[in-house]
Amino acid sequence: MPPEAASRTTASGAMSGRQRQTRQTGARQTGGAKAARDTSASRAPRSASVKAAAKAAPATRSAASRTARPSARRSKDALAFLKQDHRTVEGLFKQFEEATDGRTRSSLMRRIAQALTVHAQIEEEILYPAARQELEDHDLLNEAQVEHDSAKKLIAEIEQMRPSEQLYKAKVTVLKEYVKHHVKEEERELFPLLKKCDLDLEAMGEELANRHQELMKGSSAARSRARRTGAETGMQLRG
Ligand SMILES: [Fe+2]
Numbered sequence: 001m002p003p004e005a006a007s008r009t010t011a012s013g014a015m016s017g018r019q020r021q022t023r024q025t026g027a028r029q030t031g032g033a034k035a036a037r038d039t040s041a042s043r044a045p046r047s048a049s050v051k052a053a054a055k056a057a058p059a060t061r062s063a064a065s066r067t068a069r070p071s072a073r074r075s076k077d078a079l080a081f082l083k084q085d086h087r088t089v090e091g092l093f094k095q096f097e098e099a100t101d102g103r104t105r106s107s108l109m110r111r112i113a114q115a116l117t118v119h120a121q122i123e124e125e126i127l128y129p130a131a132r133q134e135l136e137d138h139d140l141l142n143e144a145q146v147e148h149d150s151a152k153k154l155i156a157e158i159e160q161m162r163p164s165e166q167l168y169k170a171k172v173t174v175l176k177e178y179v180k181h182h183v184k185e186e187e188r189e190l191f192p193l194l195k196k197c198d199l200d201l202e203a204m205g206e207e208l209a210n211r212h213q214e215l216m217k218g219s220s221a222a223r224s225r226a227r228r229t230g231a232e233t234g235m236q237l238r239g
Pocket residue numbers: 120123144148182186
């Protein structure tokens with residue numbers, strides 16, 4: 001990921017205002033009751049357990065959730081939205097593998113970096129904080145964060161390289177493998193646990209989609225500005 005993308009990412013920093021807000025948005029209020037481990041979680045590949053919600057207490061939707069629902073748009077729930085985003089990135093990696101020239105590879109790598117950076121950011125801002133509130137065992141989430149950070153470092157390295165450099169393609173292949181492993185853990189281990197939680201996944205899906213759109217717009221605008229500035233600097237140097 002380019003330096004500007006890295007600085008945009010709130011990877012491992014202190015929790016932002018958005019993250020704090022999201023803790024209230026994604027998770028339905030549970031009346032303060034924290035129940036024992038959900039024994040069904042023991043069937044999961046890891047022993048992460050779910051803090052069962054106080055089913056007896058009526059779920060009170062947060063202000064953000066209440067405002068998210070009335071639009072009644074047929075939006076995807078959070079997990080479906082993120083899975084679709086995973087498929088988009090996999091498609092970009094496939095196109096990268098099939099590309100035969102450096103220009104196309106470079107362009108695809110920029111799209112992969114943008115897609116991964118935005119995807120990681122919305123998970124870190126919205127999904128993971130809500131999941132931390134619901135799951136007693138944070139191992140999966142901690143590993144996921146470390147995997148995000150490793151991928152970001154590798155993206156930053158790749159973006160400093162030219163496609164013609166010897167290790168360029170190998171680094172993109174390793175990035176693809178990192179992402180494949182990470183996506184497998186999210187979809188096979190984390191998401192099934194979250195389905196059992198008392199999370200409003202529909203409201204969260206809408207929040208993820210909105211934030212995703214906002215970040216993609218911002219990141220595209222920043223790249224256009226950088227390209228214009230680069231072109232102008234080039235013209236000045238040539239002039
Ligand atoms: Fe992730």
